Amino acid sequence: MMKPEKNALHPEEEPGVLSFGKRPRPQEMIIQAFLIFCAAVSILTTLGIIIVLGTESSAFFREVSLWEFLSGTSWQPTVGEFGILPLLNATIVTSLAAMLVALPLGMGVAIYLAEYASERVRETLKPILEVIAGVPTVVYGYFALTVVTPLLKKLLGEDSVEVYNTLSAGLVMGVLILPLISSMCEDALSSVPRSLREAAYAMGATKLETSTQIIVPAAFSGIAAAFILGLSRAIGETMIVALAAGAGPNFTLNPLKAAETMTGHIVRISGGDISYDSMDYRSLFAIALVLFLVTLTLNMVSRRIVKKYREVYE
Amino acid sequence: MMGSGESRGGARPDFAVNLASRYARGTRWRTMFMLSTLLAIFFLCALIVTIVDDAFGYVVMVDEVDQDSLVMDGMRLETMEAPALRTVIAENLSPRRYRALEREKPFSERAQSDLHAVVLTEIVKPQVVATYTLFESLFDRNRIIQENLEANPDGTIIFRSWVTMHFLTDSLTAIPLSTGVMTAIKGTLLTIMITVLFSFPTGIAAAIWLEEYATDNRLNRFIQVNIYNLAGVPSIIYGMLGLAIFVRGMEPITSGSAFGVTSAGEMANGRTVLSAGLTLAILILPVIIINAQEAIRAVPGSLRQSSLAVGATKWQTIWHHVLPASSDRILTGAVLAISRAIGETAPLVVVGASTFLTQDPSSVFAKFTTLPIQIYQWTSRPQSEFRHIAAAAIVVLLALMLSLNAFAIITRNKLRKQKRFG
Structure with missing residues (x-):
């Protein structure tokens, strides 16, 4: 059928003879180099973060000792006191409040969606939950300040709740994280093999007993991973705490009082007029370094756990 | 409810001893799980409702300078001709501000609507003294009117949508009433x-x-x-x-x-x-x-x-x-x-x-x-x-x-x- 004739595209090929040798293709090499470069941008970003945070905070730690930074209970840059504990404390309080909302609710949503809901209900509910995660966080900050705080004041007494308080920021943050937790938990629950479920039913367990005593324990590692990732998200969350938790470091465990978190402090200080190469400026990078290390560790632990349980069941 | 009906009928008495309470617990928790899902959706709705609630509503405006004191012969500002508005501006504006606005665009070249806007923002200066949310405006209208009859007798209550065409197309200003995005x-x-x-x-x-x-x-x-x-x-x-x-x-x-x-x-x-x-x-x-x-x-x-x-x-x-x-x-x-x-x-x-x-x-x-x-x-x-x-x-x-x-x-x-x- 095909008559061997002079190949117009590759005149060097003998007619009728197919060459399977690899021809160098300069354009493709250029394209490939460009692709590698783009993939390497992510490494450059990581390097950039490490170098920027490293150099600025090493300049900071030349003047403030690491011990003073990590154990000081007062953060007052104007008088040279750089103890991160008040900021860290506020971060922990808001994050815990967030997890207290997000974990039980997220688990409830996940169990409902994975075990009880019909296909149609699931298909309608999941996109709605995703909308919650898609709303900009500054809108949640607005919500916390204008709705949740007045509500708390009404419930807990006008005087005991301050205008800015870590509780309202934390509660709203919990709502923000809820979709993340519920979708990760749901993935974990539905990846539990069917055989486990059927074995439980065969033993006479009710649907609830199967869910809570068989499926949830079997998916525990996935749930733990979701919890850790949610915690990391809560620690790094900024706008809600910047708007609703308060301005000014305050070393208190009372969630009804105003306190500034690490992220809130960075935003407030860098939003104002700040001169480069001042201690104020460098201290922000030291805080950012702590933030980076904490969230990175949590994320890596979470990923490690997810990977591990995947290997067990697949 | 998998495996419920058929096993109950033929079950031995000792097997079914607390079956009813187990099922009841199952139903209770099922409701809990459903409620938590509904709660999540409720939050989203509350968020949207709050925003809509705050974006519309009554505002009470009080003019810094009474509009009636500016106009003669019982006329209204809106219907005044351009020359009359020009005299109002010349009479009531401080000379410095007048020159500044004149430099932006000479008053003789400005249209009636533009002059009217100048009179409002530069001379009348309406101030917001109270704002209400949409729900208050809809369901508590009488209370709002009562309150303001006492507090702001010369104020006017108008229903204001905070999202307007002007809000969309105007540039930022420091005044919330006239700012745009x-x-x-x-x-x-x-x-x-x-x-x-x-x-x-x-x-x-x-x-x-x-x-x-x-x-x-x-x-x-x-x-x-x-x-x-x-x-x-x-x-x-x-x-x-x-x-x-x-x-x-x-x-x-x-x-x-x-x-x-x-x-x-x-x-x-x-x-x-x-x-x-x-x-x-x-x-x-x-x-x-x-x-x-x-x-x-x-x-x-x-x-x-x-x-x-x-x-x-x-x-x-x-x-x-x-x-x-x-x-x-x-x-x-x-x-x-x-x-x-x-x-x-x-x-x-x-x-x-x-x-x-x-x-x-x-x-x-x-x-x-x-x-x-x-x-x-x-x-x-x-x-x-x-x-x-x-x-x-x-x-x-x-x-x-x-x-x-x-x-x-x-x-x-x-x-x-x-x-x-x-």
């Missing part, structure tokens, strides 16, 4: 344009490399893990990175002085639209890469093999077959990332968004503000008017994000129809 909308669009220009090609190229070319070696595995880790880095850290690298390190480029562009008026010192756009691009890059990778992975291998089998090169296969087949998914993922970028606030505050801009951003080397930044600014003010314009700005922001998503869904469906392979 055009400056912020322009800032957002310019910033996002930079973000798209940089992050789309880079992200998709990186995804192609990782999915199509990369062999399973240590370097590529490291790149992959690194991308996952970057996706979890808090956005504020990217702000710090942008501040140190784009604002300070690359100042000649990001401020435009390297290209001979000198921004008119105030110096931006690298705190420009360009810096903001690049920061956001770096921020959403991991998300775009991960989404694009998933899209490319979903293309069936048979498509690649058939293309390679007829003699296409690797790149031809990717360009003509793999990418078109995955374009709809890539687009969806990228748009999700872009809507995240539009809503980002914290990194832009750190990079140095201007808190107040007197002129709209004209180029990528201009100072910038964006919608979320304005929402942040207005929300943190204590006065209630600012709370209402914050709500109005949120409405604009959500509408912008919604229309972007709608656009993406329509384009995706179009692409899907053209596609040869599902």
Whole structure:
């Protein structure tokens, strides 16, 4: 059928003879180099973060000792006191409040969606939950300040709740994280093999007993991973705490009082007029370094756990 | 309720001893699980209702100067002719302010509506003394009128929508009544344009490399893990990175002085639209890469093999077959990332968004503000008017994000129809 004739595209090929040798293709090499470069941008970003945070905070730690930074209970840059504990404390309080909302609710949503809901209900509910995660966080900050705080004041007494308080920021943050937790938990629950479920039913367990005593324990590692990732998200969350938790470091465990978190402090200080190469400026990078290390560790632990349980069941 | 009915009938008595209570517990918890789901949806509804509630409602206005004292012969300001308005302005405005406005545009050339606006903003100066939310306005109308009869006898109660055409098309001013968000909308669009220009090609190229070319070696595995880790880095850290690298390190480029562009008026010192756009691009890059990778992975291998089998090169296969087949998914993922970028606030505050801009951003080397930044600014003010314009700005922001998503869904469906392979 095909008559061997002079190949117009590759005149060097003998007619009728197919060459399977690899021809160098300069354009493709250029394209490939460009692709590698783009993939390497992510490494450059990581390097950039490490170098920027490293150099600025090493300049900071030349003047403030690491011990003073990590154990000081007062953060007052104007008088040279750089103890991160008040900021860290506020971060922990808001994050815990967030997890207290997000974990039980997220688990409830996940169990409902994975075990009880019909296909149609699931298909309608999941996109709605995703909308919650898609709303900009500054809108949640607005919500916390204008709705949740007045509500708390009404419930807990006008005087005991301050205008800015870590509780309202934390509660709203919990709502923000809820979709993340519920979708990760749901993935974990539905990846539990069917055989486990059927074995439980065969033993006479009710649907609830199967869910809570068989499926949830079997998916525990996935749930733990979701919890850790949610915690990391809560620690790094900024706008809600910047708007609703308060301005000014305050070393208190009372969630009804105003306190500034690490992220809130960075935003407030860098939003104002700040001169480069001042201690104020460098201290922000030291805080950012702590933030980076904490969230990175949590994320890596979470990923490690997810990977591990995947290997067990697949 | 799997396995309920049939086992109960034939069960031995000792087997069914607490079956009823077990089922009751099952029902109780089932309700709990359902309630938590409903609660989550309730939060979303509460959020939307609050915003709508705050974006409309009664306001009580009191004029600083009584309108009737300005006009003679029982005329009304709105119906006055231009010459009469000119005399009102000349009589009541301080000479300095008069000259300043005259310099902007001579009064003799201004139209009646323009003069009327000048009289209102410069002389009458209506002040908001109280604001109400939509629900108060709808259900508590009598109380509001009662309250204001006593407190503000010469005030007028009008129903005001805080989202108006003027709000959309006017530039920022310091006065909540007359401010607009055009400056912020322009800032957002310019910033996002930079973000798209940089992050789309880079992200998709990186995804192609990782999915199509990369062999399973240590370097590529490291790149992959690194991308996952970057996706979890808090956005504020990217702000710090942008501040140190784009604002300070690359100042000649990001401020435009390297290209001979000198921004008119105030110096931006690298705190420009360009810096903001690049920061956001770096921020959403991991998300775009991960989404694009998933899209490319979903293309069936048979498509690649058939293309390679007829003699296409690797790149031809990717360009003509793999990418078109995955374009709809890539687009969806990228748009999700872009809507995240539009809503980002914290990194832009750190990079140095201007808190107040007197002129709209004209180029990528201009100072910038964006919608979320304005929402942040207005929300943190204590006065209630600012709370209402914050709500109005949120409405604009959500509408912008919604229309972007709608656009993406329509384009995706179009692409899907053209596609040869599902």
